[in-house]
Amino acid sequence: MTTLRRLESYVCGGWTPGAKEGQTLLDAATGAPVALIDSTGLDFAAVLQHGRAAGASLRTMTFHERAGMLKALGLALMARKEEFYAESLHTGATRADGWVDIEGGIGTMLAFASKGRRELPNARVLTDGEVEVLSKDGSFVAQHILSPLEGVAVHINAFNFPIWGMLEKIAPTLLAGLPCVVKPASQTAYLTELCVRRIIDTGLLPEGALQLICGSVGDLLDHVGEQDAVTFTGSAWTGRKLKTHPAVVANSVRFTMEADSLNASILGPDAVPGTAEFDLFVREVAREMTTKAGQKCTAIRRVIAPRAQVQALVAALRERLDKTALGLPGDEGTRMGPLASLDQRAEVRERIRDLQAVAEIVAGDPDAVRVSSGDSERGAFLNPVLMYADAPKAAAAVHEVEAFGPVSTVMPYDDLDEAVALARMGRGSLVSSVFTGDETVAEKLVLGAAPWHGRVLIGSAETAKSSTGHGSPLAPLVHGGPGRAGGGEEMGGIRGVKHYMQRTAVQGAPRLLSAVTGRWIEGAPTRSGEHPFRKSLAELRIGDQLVTATRTITLEDVEHFAHFTGDTFYAHMDQAAARANPFFDDRVAHGYLIASFAAGLFVEPNPGPVLANYGVDNLRFLSPVYFGDSLQVRLTCKEINPRENAQHGEVRWDCRVTNQRGEVVAQYDVLTMVAKTWPLASEAAA
Structure with missing residues (x-):
């Protein structure tokens, strides 16, 4: 009998198992046990103290030194990627899904390493903006500077991207000079734990720069202080609960939330069947429904199309989705794997029933699973489900209920103002996309949607081969959104680094400010x-x-x-x-x-x-x-x-x-x- 692997937390300088046997984690596709997870007995106050102490060694490094450290780390992880791919199969991810998580995450780390070397000085302090002259003779001036926080960044991540979700957060954090404590979602924590083991094995990070908690965070947030930061990715309900934690509120802890949102994609009225934009739209909606089995915070949940195109659109999507082979993620012929767990499948089915109060199913059957391989009952399989709401303005549920799986709802609009209004009814999303070749349509839809979205992609014939697509957050671009999406921002290139630094206005004589910033200022010697x-x-x-x-x-x-x-x-x-x-x-x-x-x-x-x-x-x-x-x-x-x-x-x-x-x-x-x-x-x- 094989002994089940017990996940360990890496805290206070060593790998530590929980005091109890803990929760059994199951393979998403087969239902077989994968690992046990538990964090009982960890001293969470000591974890934060250990990280804060480690910050001193990170802060002595320059931005270029930290960027070099990230580059070496990214290359070391890339050399071990096949090990991560093998473990990723347990999460239900196909090879293509795993690429987004594994190589996408490592690529994001390498992108921050490159930006750190190219866009930041080889110094420990950043200047922000121009020198402000505060006196007529120039003897009294001011300069805004950015210096690293002296606490710890606590990153609480979702289950859908166990590697990317960690690396896209720790890369800008470490580049800023702030140590990290990572808490992955339990369901897929075995992949995060493996990645952290390989990171620690390299010896590239100062001790304490990265710690890992496998299991519950216990009373960790009770001990966060004024110099700490907390980020959260997951449901808006959980995010609001963490954001209002007494210690977070009392100590004004920096809190960034990236919540699941009801992202929309809009088909322009010019994109009729037969145009490149119509075909791109169909392909993109189908891809966003099936990649990671629709378990993406950026997936297209609401498909907004001209009423005249709806019938052709539904037919094209139905045909494409029907060809999606659902099965074991390691099989060559599989195009979509299972959801993360049977509980997740039950949750998605329940949300589909909520949506059926205002919309009808036009493709797929959530209760009749068809697989090309694997066991449809033991694995968390669910075929793509396409819904249609004929009166979307009155169908509140399609703008409020998210089925976090391969589920999207088509809704018609009669003019561009209505299309914008429908997109905004999501009350804030991570991303929206517009598919059109018409400049006037692009301007109207993008400017109408922009205040309610963190990112807007324009799809057209010109970018058919080069576009990264609706659902791909990129290291140079902000990832986040207003309202329901959490109101936060991650990545965005150097913007993401600055989130973990304190902006301070320093006033004084040019000579002394020059000494502080390491930059000559007019009036300095x-x-x-x-x-x-x-x-x-x-x-x-x-x-x-x-x-x-x-x-x-x-x-x-x-x-x-x-x-x-x-x-x-x-x-x-x-x-x-x-x-x-x-x-x-x-x-x-x-x-x-x-x-x-x-x-x-x-x-x-x-x-x-x-x-x-x-x-x-x-x-x-x-x-x-x-x-x-x-x-x-x-x-x-x-x-x-x-x-x-x-x-x-x-x-x-x-x-x-x-x-x-x-x-x-x-x-x-x-x-x-x-x-x-x-x-x-x-x-x-x-």
């Missing part, structure tokens, strides 16, 4: 001497500055530049037309001529530590430059970001161009790649 382009990162310091000689702009300069580049805009070439322009008194020099001459003034031409110029940020031309004006450049080292595991780093230079009267005519940041040492280590070795 500067250092002159050797040309800063002759300095490697080992020698360069924030505030190193060059003030150049001057160069006078001539008529010949402007006309040569105009003919050489082809930029013969009238303000540069026609005196009468230039004087008629309210912004100019005479012919003016090209803005890009000013930037080019500025480079000629500050560049040190000989080979040296500056390896490349890779861009200009925030370029603004602030005053016109006329013939006879003299330009001078002040170039100041503003920010230094050494790259990890490379011989160079990025340097941001504040470039200010003035005329003979001291007026600023151009202002921008110059971005360069600079060697850490000079000569380069490879050349020195040679």
Whole structure:
């Protein structure tokens, strides 16, 4: 007799089983026992304290170091993906379903690693926005900064994505410098536990940066404090209960909820049968109904279509859904696996009965299961069910009741205003989609739906091959929605990282604020001497500055530049037309001529530590430059970001161009790649 695997929690530095045998978890497709789960006996207050203590080591790392850690971790997990796929079959997920969860989750972690290296400085503090000047002489300024919270992020996840649901949350959290405690839903916790084991095995994370609770969270939330954060994915009812927990309320704990919602997809009136948009709509609705057996928080629950197209739409969906092979998730011919459990199937059937009060079933039978493999009674199988509500405005249930499975309801609209009204009756959703090739229809439907949705996808012929689809949350885009969807946001690129940081307005003298932020601020000390382009990162310091000689702009300069580049805009070439322009008194020099001459003034031409110029940020031309004006450049080292595991780093230079009267005519940041040492280590070795 095989001993059933007991899931363990990873807390306070070790793997710990619950004190009791616990709940038996069953294979979704066969009903066979998979594992036991229990968290009885864990000291949840100690778990939080252990995580908070671990935060110190995370916070000493820079964003680039943490991003590098995430990259190494993502690659290590990708190398073990087949192990996760094998375990994922117990959840009822097909290979395609598992791909979304496993490789989608790891890909999300790698995306955050990449964004951390590309979009964040190699520092421990973020600046947010521009410096605010608070005094006339510039001696008193302010800068908003973002610093990591000093608590723990508690992530309470749903059963449908046991790997993605964890990784999409811990990636931005760890990048921000905040330790995590993950609590997966019990039904599929065995897959999350396996993934966490492999994470811990790598040794890449500081101890305490990631803890796992398999089983109930007990009194964990009783101990959350002001520096902690809690996220929840699941039912709106449970989310509201957690959000109003006394400790969460009393300590103003950051709480983010991503709740199941009644997402809608709208077919435009131009998308008639035979068009690419109609075919795409049919394919997308069917895919969202059957992927993960419809157990997705982003699945299409409400199918909104022009009344004239409804009959053809229902027929097309019925034909497509009838071909969906339901069976064991590991079988090659299976296109849809079972629901997560028999209890989940019973729940979905009950919700279908609720919907039948206002809608009729037009495809599928929830009580007569047809499978291509497996046992229809022992496994939690359910064929796709398509419903139709002819009077959707009066059918409140289709906008309030969610059957969390392969169930969608078609509802007709008579004009675009009604389509928008129906979409909004979901009272806030994670995502909506619009399928149309008509620009006017797209504008009307998207702007009407946007305030009630976290994301809106436009499907059209142009994106048929490239679109990721209605139900795919992506790392750079926000995942969340208003109202019923929970009112929270996750991911969204660096926006998701900032959620786990505190924004603070710091006021003071430029010298002191520059020391706090690690970024030169106007009015902070500067250092002159050797040309800063002759300095490697080992020698360069924030505030190193060059003030150049001057160069006078001539008529010949402007006309040569105009003919050489082809930029013969009238303000540069026609005196009468230039004087008629309210912004100019005479012919003016090209803005890009000013930037080019500025480079000629500050560049040190000989080979040296500056390896490349890779861009200009925030370029603004602030005053016109006329013939006879003299330009001078002040170039100041503003920010230094050494790259990890490379011989160079990025340097941001504040470039200010003035005329003979001291007026600023151009202002921008110059971005360069600079060697850490000079000569380069490879050349020195040679």
